[in-house]
Amino acid sequence: MRIEVLGCHGGDVPNLRLPTFLINGRVLLEAGAVTSALSLQRQAMIDHVLVSHAHLDHIVGVTFMVDNVQSAPGRNGPVTLASLVPVIDDLRACCFNNRLWPDFTALPTPETPALRLETLADGETTKFGGLTVTPVSVNHTVPAAGFVISDGSAGFVFSGDTGPTTQLWQAARRVREVRASIVETAFPNRLDRLARASGHHTPALLERELEKMPDGPVWIYHIKPSYYEETAEELSRIGHPVQILQQDSTYTI
Numbered sequence: 001m002r003i004e005v006l007g008c009h010g011g012d013v014p015n016l017r018l019p020t021f022l023i024n025g026r027v028l029l030e031a032g033a034v035t036s037a038l039s040l041q042r043q044a045m046i047d048h049v050l051v052s053h054a055h056l057d058h059i060v061g062v063t064f065m066v067d068n069v070q071s072a073p074g075r076n077g078p079v080t081l082a083s084l085v086p087v088i089d090d091l092r093a094c095c096f097n098n099r100l101w102p103d104f105t106a107l108p109t110p111e112t113p114a115l116r117l118e119t120l121a122d123g124e125t126t127k128f129g130g131l132t133v134t135p136v137s138v139n140h141t142v143p144a145a146g147f148v149i150s151d152g153s154a155g156f157v158f159s160g161d162t163g164p165t166t167q168l169w170q171a172a173r174r175v176r177e178v179r180a181s182i183v184e185t186a187f188p189n190r191l192d193r194l195a196r197a198s199g200h201h202t203p204a205l206l207e208r209e210l211e212k213m214p215d216g217p218v219w220i221y222h223i224k225p226s227y228y229e230e231t232a233e234e235l236s237r238i239g240h241p242v243q244i245l246q247q248d249s250t251y252t253i
Contacts, residue, residue, distance in 0.1 A: 001154040001253050003182075007033035008221040008245040009228075010057070010186045016225050017247060018057045021158075021182075022046075024151060027129040029158060031062035037248075044072035048129030049081040052160030053144035054090035063095065066104045070114035082118040082128055084135055086143035091117060120145075123171065136171050138162035140199035148172045154253045156180040157214065161222065163199045169212040178214045179253040182245070184222035188230040203234035210240045218242045219251070 002024050007017025018032025028034060028049040035043065043065050051059050066079050081091070096103045096115065104115035120126060122145075125134045132152065135145040139162050146160045146168040157172035159165070161184055172178050186200035195202045200222075201209070210218065220242055223231045235242055245251075 001151050001156070003156070003251045003253070005221075005245050005247055005249050005251070006037035008247055010184070010222040010224040011226070012057065013225050018060070019221060020061060023131065023149065027131055028062075029147070029149070030058045031065065032057045032060055034061035035064045035068065036061065040068055040072070044069045044075060047077065047079060049079060050128065050133065050147060050149075051081060051083050051087065051091075052138075052146065052158070053083070053087050053140060053142050054094065055142065055161070058161070059091065059095065063101050066115045067102075070104065070108060078113050078116040080116045080118050080129075082120050082133075084122055084137065084143060084145045085119045087145065088117050088119050090143065123167070134171055134175070136168040138165045138168055144199075148175050148178065150175060150177050153177060154179055156182060156253060159183045161186075161199060163196060163201060164205055164209060166212060169209070169214070172214045175214075178216065180216045180219060180251075181213050182219045182221055183209070183213075185220050185231060185235065186222050186224050188227045189234055191227070203231060203238060206235075206242070207238050207240070210238075216253075220244045 004022040006020035009016040012018050019030040020033045021029040028046050049062055095101055105113045120135045122137050132150045134148040138144050138146045144160050147158045148171050155177040185206050187195040187202050189202045189204045192202055
């Protein structure tokens with residue numbers, strides 16, 4: 001399984017892109033920066049998108065991607081975006097509502113839309129874009145999911161945005177081929193109160209989560225740019241080896 005890190009940061013500043021991962025070249029996981037990272041031709045190759053929740057840093061790129069590819073040469077179907085029911089409800093009500101952004105589930109025509117929104121059942125495993133996906137609710141300020149993702153031979157768990165959680169790690173431990181965990185850590189330890197209030201991790205909170213996680217490397221994403229060096233230094237002092245994901249790198253598991 002190949003995971004291309006198109007963006008992995010908890011903010012949007014020059015050269016640091018929002019969370020966006022491309023799995024096996026075909027399935028997008030989060031979509032904060034897809035249009036900043038991929039050419040029009042590569043955007044047009046994406047048929048399936050998973051998003052953890054409806055916050056802008058995780059979905060803003062897909063709004064422009066759908067606009068870009070709706071009439072791309074060679075496309076013969078919509079982009080399918082999937083998540084938990086309340087996340088899809090948020091996207092319908094607050095994003096693709098013909099106010100903030102056009103409703104591409106009915107454009108260019110209701111019969112041939114550029115976008116299809118698909119709901120996933122919490123805790124149930126399904127096939128999506130050639131992958132096996134299990135969404136699990138996590139602890140954030142809005143409805144949000146983590147995902148256990150496998151291509152049949154290898155897999156990983158993705159936390160989405162969350163503070164301390166349990167059910168996601170339990171689900172990941174039941175999947176034999178899970179080989180890595182991608183986990184958010186947004187703030188340094190001195191901002192513990194803010195992290196807890198906003199549904200995020202600090203290095204200290206992450207360290208307490210490690211014993212719940214499946215075996216394998218722990219890859220960190222979503223560090224806020226304002227606190228990158230401070231948070232990275234605190235992560236380096238955790239006993240368990242963790243690695244901060246690098247933008248524009250590809251990881252193979």
